[in-house]
Amino acid sequence: MNRVTEIYLNGAVHRLDVDPERSLLSVLREELDLTGTKYGCGEGQCGACTVLLDGQSVRSCMTAVGSVSGKQITTIEGLEKDGRLHPLQEAFLKVDAMQCGYCTAGMIMSGAALLRRTPRPTRQEILRFMEGNICRCGTYTRIIKAIEMAAATAKEGQ
């Protein structure tokens, strides 16, 4: 397989030169200094490394960088638009939906993917979609509240 020389990331083209087998997570963190995306388990079980690929949430620790060519990658660093936070980022601030914050980027990326697909999710839909994200500090109730708040905000904005 050819080496990966460019990726579409957070609305821009990035030049690089990496082995296609490398995980997207390691390329983001080590080659592009985008450390907002976290390592938590390396087996797609905790969601800390979640990024969006054409708007869908994927686990970047299990995604080979060679498989993302031509797709738009969004990381936590790229969620802010024109200096304005994503409604879910705002909601996390309002609810204080974190303790150590290490899972937060993955939670927000998963939640953003959910809201994109299902703008007004039910409580059950939130639980089902977010079940793959771990918060060891146990702030799940606050994260659910933040997702519901962001959904309500988006609805008001329509």
Next chain:
Amino acid sequence: MSNQDASQFFIEPERYELWSEPSFRFDLERRDFFKLLGAGVVVLFSLPAANAFQESGVGRPRGDTVPQDIGAWLHIGEDGRVTVFTGKVEAGQGSRTELTQVVAEELRTGLETIHLVMGDTALTPFDMGTFGSRTTPTMVPQLRKASAAARELLIDLAAERWKSARNSLRADSGKVLDVTGKKSAAYGELTRGQKLIKTIGDTAPTTPPPEWKVEGREVRKISNRSIVTGQHKYPSDQKRPGILMGRVLRAPAYNSTLSTIDTAKAEAIDGVTVVRDGEFVGVAGPDSARAAQALAGIQASWNTPRQPFAGDLFEYLKSNPVQGTGFGGGGHPTRGSIEEGMAAADKKLTATYTVTYIAHAPLEPRAAVAEWSDGKLTVWTGTQRPFGVREELCQTFRLPDDRVRVIMPDMGSGYGGKHSGEVAIEAARLAKAAGKPVKVVWTREEEFAWAYFRPAGVIEVSTGVKNDGKITAWDFHNYNSGAAGIAPAYDIPNLRVEFHATRYPLRQGSYRGLAATANHFARESQMDEIAHAIGMDPLELRLKNLKDERLRAVLEAAAERSGWGKSKSSPERCFGLSCGFEKGGYIATCAEVAVDHRAGKMKLLRVVEAFECGAIINPDNLKNQIEGAIVQGIGGALFEAIDFENGKILNGRFSRYRVPRFSDVPSIEVVMLDRKDLPSAGAGETPIVGLAPAVANAVFNGTGSRLRSLPLTLEPAKT
């Protein structure tokens, strides 16, 4: 000592109850304060002699002007900005926010003008570590007093400048004002050109809680914006120019010895450094993929001795006593006579409870970046004990402590699991060999296997009770899990509680709440067994044996909010409660549990927890801690358990070790009792201790099945 158990790892339970050799040295000299931060005003909090030993270690004289026993210090610069230095660290528990509030309160200035430097061994005074819920009871008062003294100093400066009477001036919103409102000066104006150092002691007056304007209020996490935007740099995010990624070769099991090794393949990889130093074998490469490739290329064989397996755990603990003291044992209350208490009882009960090994599994695994420069070592690492890690590095590399600096960026949690400095040593060893900075981030599997666990334990309880509910005898023995929270708050005339140290098969150490979780599980389960034996309501039994007003208050608050007694437990829907006291916090927990008998599964539906820890400094952060402790407690109560055999962890990854997830979380109601008349205690740990016994008691009340082992498990119904 046999090498067939892990006791030799020297990570004793409740290690912080033991004094470690203090390594205190305050690096900064008088002129350095101002070199570091520019002109201004510096206030040093000098610890009282007794505290100095307890919290800071004993000062080593350096013949300089700076007192040696400094607990914390702060600087107000010429721009009015306040920089605060404390050896405590932020791991998600909210210490940075709480301490900032305290400084803002006393300094009468905005939160945004205050910056805390935490856990940097070159800049912050020595601190034993961030554990034991000690930040609130010890660091909060120190910073309050330092900040109040700084405020008074600023008023002095204004009084001098204006030739005004001191009592005609006050501080407000980062300024000193006179009562007429005609004169005002921002703090930065007052500190301009100054090089003042004031040392204050324990007697400086502070604002009484009823007058608080910033403390006692909800303040959002200080660094929250950098977290939601992915900008905050955790220990594993640190980077240095030319950095390499390191990996360490791990034995397949504990107590293994290296038999043969061939590193030729790893050494042949471009840009890879291989280090072999005794039993330590590690690699460093330009990126994590090449480091992993190099590690995989090492051919090693190991000898592993036979060791206990999970199924033998409790028998092993009971049959391997360790004589002597230490391990937090000894010195626990004994009163009256168990024999007489038993003789006076109408009913006698005996039960054995067990808790198994569980893992902290902080979402950010251990991580360190190490850099050598001019014979000096700097390490950025995630730890609850930056000064302890510095000591480990000094010993390992035989360096004096002024050649090692440990910096602790706010990290991805710890829960008592990040007291040790292995990863810092590994990164430093690799960096030394490679001649470049090296980062080591443990994999999840390494974090499970090579960190340490919450100790497993066996608890044997014998009690006697009169038919009217008066408990007459309480004989309580904890094997290995620890002594924290072992003494009951109940008013029992004949009492013996003992901790028994044993050898243990896995690495073990501190965990949120320490053994208070195990001891509360056993004690509060036993209380319900007593209530059942005499046909008394569990709440009534507790109140009958409880004089402590603070504990009665939380118990009554939780019972009232949960509607205790209004719904009867059924085999499918059960209610249970528990209460307790530890580390200055009073807790009562009510749980509502659904039982699916066919599947043999329990699900928490609702938890009501009442908590009181004196005057509340940040209500929302306290609530967050209580909610989080309940959720973390669900894991240890219902499903977390380390499986092991022959020194090997068999389920050390998230696909095999279940932790609480979204769908496990019940409806949580927190009742916080604010006692502005009482000093604030820490709250990061104690809220975890009530859940497991409340759940076990609920299941017993509903089904009659008494579950005496954590995690609680039901057998599926036979069909």
